[in-house]
Structures are given as C-alpha cells and as structure tokens.
C-alpha cells in the first residue's frame with residue numbers, strides 16, 4: 063500500500079529548502095507541546111490519538127446503528143454545522159456517485175444535510191422533498207445548543223413524528239452530542255434516542271473520526287474501518303519520533319509558516335475533481351478556525367479546477383501576489399472514459415482520440431502548475447494514489463496533525479474559536495432570547 067505524499071519542489075523558487083528546514087526546531091518544539099499536552103488548548107488534544115484508540119467495539123456499534131438506518135430509511139438527514147457535518151459530507155461527496163445521489167441504484171438511503179444554514183427556502187424544500195418519504199435523522203451537536211442545528215432538528219422531528227408516529231420516529235433518530243451536558247443530551251435522554259458521545263477532548267473541527275463523521279459515512283455505505291486504518295497509518299507516519307525530513311505533517315506546517323512569513327497570506331486548496339469540493343470546505347474550517355486569531359493567520363480559500371480556472375484563474379495568475387496553492391492531486395481516477403474518434407473532426411479534438419479524459423485533466427494540472435509558478439504562486443502538492451476511504455483517512459489525519467503544529471508555530475491556540483461567538487451574541491440579542499436582555503437593549507440603540 064502506498065501513502066499520500068507531500069511535494070514541496072515547486073515552492074523552492076520562492077523560499078529555499080534551507081529556509082523551510084530552518085523551521086525544524088520550531089516545529090519539533092510544537093510537536094513536543096502537542097504530544098506532552100503542555101501547549102495552549104491542551105484539553106482538546108483527543109484527536110491526536112483517536113485513530114489508534116478507536117476500538118473494534120466502537121466501530122461495530124457505529125456500523126450496527128448505520129445498518130439499522132440503512133435498512134429502515136429511504137433518506138437520512140444529517141443535521142449539524144461546521145465540524146459536526148463537514149467531515150462526513152467531505153467523504154460522502156468524494157466517494158458517492160454524483161449522478162445516483164438522489165436515486166441510489168443500491169439500497170443505500172439518500173443522504174441529505176440540514177442545520178448548516180438558516181434559509182427558510184432550504185428547509186421548505188427539504189421538508190417538501192421528505193413528505194411521505196421514510197426518513198431518519200442523525201442530529202449532531204457537541205454543544206447541543208447550536209441554533210442552526212437545533213432549529214432544523216425541531217422542524218424535522220415534528221415532521222417525522224407526524225409521518226411515522228412518535229414511537230416509530232424515536233427509533234429513526236440518533237443524537238451525537240456531549241456525554242452529559244447540553245440541550246440535545248437532555249432531549250435525547252427524555253425521548254429515548256440512540257446516542258453517541260463526542261469526547262470532551264475533541265473539538266468539532268477535529269471530530270471526523272468520532273461517531274460525528276463515522277456514523278453518517280457508514281450510513282452512506284462507505285467503509286469506516288478503511289478510513290480509520292488510513293488515519294492510523296498517517297498517525298504513525300507523522301509521529302513525533304519520525305525525523306522532520308521524513309515527516310509530511312511537520313514539513314507542511316513549516317512550509318506554510320515560512321510562506322506566510324514571506325508575505326503569502328492566502329492559501330488556496332486546489333482540486334481537479336469536483337467530488338473533492340467538500341474536502342476543501344472541511345479543510346477551510348479546520349485551518350480557518352484554528353489559525354485565524356490574534357490578528358494573525360493564513361486565510362484558507364478553496365477552488366475546484368479546471369472549473370474555477372475560468373473564473374478565479376485570472377486572479378490567481380495575475381492578481382496580488384499574496385497567495386500560494388496547495389494542490390490535492392489524485393494519481394489514478396476510479397473510473398475510465400476515453401475520448402472517441404470522430405471522422406468529421408469538426409471540433410478539432412481528434413488529437414485527443416483514444417486518450418483517457420484523465421490524461422487531459424493531468425495536462426491541465428501540469429500546465430496550470432507551470433503557469434502559476436511562473437506567475438509567482440508557490441505550489442505545494444499532495445499526491446493521493448486514488449480516491450478511497452483509506453487515503454481520505456490518511457489525508458484527514460495529515461491535515462489535522464499539520465494544523466495543530468502550524469498553529470503552535472504561528473503562536474496561536476489552534477484549538478479554540480472565541481471569534482465565532484460574536485455573531486451569535488448579536489443574533490440572540492436581536493431575537494430577544496431570554497438571558498440576552500442587556501445585549502438586546504444595547505444592540506437596538508445601534509440600529
């Protein structure tokens with residue numbers, strides 16, 4: 063079995079290998095802090111050893127619940143926001159057949175998402191779609207009080223109870239939340255829902271390898287054991303004992319910090335397969351919430367190429383030179399399509415006849431890399447042998463490990479997110495939520 067590989071060759075026109083490797087002691091110090099749990103946010107380091115600590119019993123319980131939902135339901139709604147849905151969506155979107163999504167050919171339920179926005183139209187269309195459909199709900203919230211998720215759950219639960227009766231509905235709802243506290247825990251206990259626990263020491267954006275990610279992924283029919291195995295192998299490959307020069311997470315953390323120091327303030331995660339869009343969304347949350355604080359941090363952006371080469375490509379080629387790219391490159395696609403020969407050749411494409419579409423995609427990738435590097439955009443490449451559960455597991459752990467290291471090197475606490483409370487306070491004040499009377503009075507004076 064191969065591993066994913068980090069390639070920083072196309073960064074070295076901008077920052078030399080020596081300059082990157084000069085970060086070794088800082089990165090190793092960060093690694094010591096992580097592993098000895100002595101740095102900031104040390105109470106949220108459960109993710110570090112999650113892959114090696116997940117037991118066969120844990121996985122069997124998740125799989126059993128997933129099988130029940132798969133048997134019972136034609137659709138399953140994953141209600142959650144941020145770290146409570148992006149990881150599972152990233153895997154499911156990457157591995158699902160995009161065109162069978164709403165009408166799976168096998169017995170898999172359709173996976174739908176809710177609780178990640180407050181759009182009335184979205185909820186109206188979702189509930190309309192679910193009318194008369196036998197559906198289940200996986201309600202995920204660590205705090206148990208997130209408004210977007212709680213609101214969607216209230217609406218979906220009401221509909222499910224109306225469609226199936228309260229007793230049946232109760233069997234089709236699973237709650238994933240804190241072990242003891244929070245409104246969702248209380249509700250789940252009172253209603254008798256099947257529950258799973260999000261460990262106290264695992265923050266939302268690091269929770270994909272807990273039931274938060276694993277249950278929806280298993281319900282969608284994907285192999286959670288392979289996902290975990292990939293993460294386990296990457297845990298070993300990025301361990302503190304692995305020398306810096308051989309440690310991909312440490313080199314990635316060093317490279318992005320060095321580029322940031324040299325004025326590259328924006329990192330764009332690039333993919334060449336639309337299936338990877340949500341891997342980008344997951345990554346954006348992981349790095350954005352972890353790095354962006356104390357008036358510091360690389361801004362994480364994402365693009366889907368070649369689609370976005372026809373829109374954002376101009377900015378990337380010739381806009382302000384404050385960016386670098388990290389390209390996820392998939393070596394071998396899972397499917398095969400060849401370009402047919404056309405005797406009239408009116409489109410002039412016969413020079414491609416007999417070639418695989420991926421060959422064209424790969425040349426677009428290479429041509430873009432050369433153009434962007436010529437345009438002063440450093441390129442990091444992450445080479446993934448193919449798209450499957452195992453390599454996505456490797457990718458998740460690689461990015462998580464590098465994120466923790468990167469934050470410590472930058473000098474921030476990568477495991478908190480105090481900034482996300484600001485909008486919530488204002489929203490609650492504007493909605494007259496009990497307990498927010500003072501804020502309510504103050505904010506109304508500003509309107």
Ligand code: PA5
Nearest residue numbers: 144145146203204205208266267
């Ligand atoms: O990373 C985080 O902690 C956040 O993005 C949370 O995942 C998100 O806000 C959802 O929180 P909760 O699971 O408490 O509903």
